[in-house]
Amino acid sequence: MTRVRDVARIQLVHWPALLAYPLGFVAAMPLLGLAIDVSNGETAGGPHEIYLLPALWGMAAAGHLQSMTQVFPFALGLGVTRRTFAAATALVVTAQALFLGLVLVAFGAVERATGGWGREARLFGLGVVRQDGPVTQWLAYTGPIVAVSAICVLAGVVFQRWRQTGMYLAVLGSAAVLAGFGALAKAQRWWPSIGAFLGAQPSLTLFAAGPLAIAVALGGLAWLVLRRATV
Template sequence: MTRVRDVARIQLVNWPALLAYPLAFVVAMPLLGLGIDVSNGETATGPHEIYLLPALWGMAATGHLQSMTQVFPFTLGLGVTRRKFAAATALVVTAQALLLGLVLVAFGAVERSTGGWGREARLFGLGAWRQDDPVTQWLAYSGPIVAASAICVLAGVVFQRWRQTGLYLAVFGSAAVLAGFGALATTRRWWPAIGGFLGGQPSLTLFTAGPLVFAVLLGGAAWLVLRRATA
């Protein structure tokens, strides 16, 4: 375990991308939301939601892509095993998600106490995430960050194993699969059923359990590729 913590600390050398930039974005979200409201002429038009959280997920996940492409070769040169590096990556991903989730809970509390930043805007207390219990709010905020990070970890591992060609093939292949499914769902008229199913799920299922299962599946795929990745 000590070795895993040491490798995690090596990854945290990239702390600006993993922590500082995402935290700065969270702090800036109320101002960004105000800018969006002003540009849309919605400064005082009643309760409304502004969807900036997905941008935070992407920003938080990018640092793990850098860890796989830059830190992984360095640690291999230090004699770190792939298993230890994978465990350290899981530790860093989890810690980052829980920390950012806690910050989002705090900002959500400020948002409620200020009446939606004085204009009934909801950036953090989105309807889909609403939970009465701060602990469940924390978990619901953290889940999507873990899932987004798993995507970037897998992308970094694919790049490390097969370089640009493998990454391009993975991106184009994933896009083709999603486009094919979208076309099939449209043709078969599945979207209302899909929307009804997802809308009937509790937020902890959608934003904690679901993302964690997704992250475990991607993590398993990343491990299979990482075992053969070289520096």
């Protein structure tokens, strides 16, 4: 475990990408929300939601792509095993997501205390999340960050294994699968049933258990590729 923590500290060499930039974005979200409201003429338009959290997920996860493409070759040069690096990556991803989730809970509390930043805007306590308490909120904020981070880790591993060709094929293949499923769902009229099913799920399932399952699956796939990745 000590070795894993040491390798995790190596990954934190680019801490601005992992923590500083996401925290800066969170702090700027109320101002960004105000700018969006002003542009839409909604500064006094009653309760409304502004969806900026997906941008935060991508920003928080991007640092892990950098870990796989830059820190991984360096760590192997120091004699770090692939298994240790993978464990350290999982530790960093989890710790970052939990920390940012806690920050989002705090900003959500400020949002409620200020009446939606003084204009009934909701950037953190989104109705779609249906958070019922601080712990549920924390897990609901954490889950998507972990899942998107797993996507970036897998992308970085694919790049290390197959370079640009692998990335192009992965993107095109993923787009083809998603487009094919979308077309099939439309042809079979599955979307109403899918929407009803998702809408009936509790927050912990949609935003914690579901993303965690996705992260575990993608993490397992990343490990299978990482075992043969070269530098």
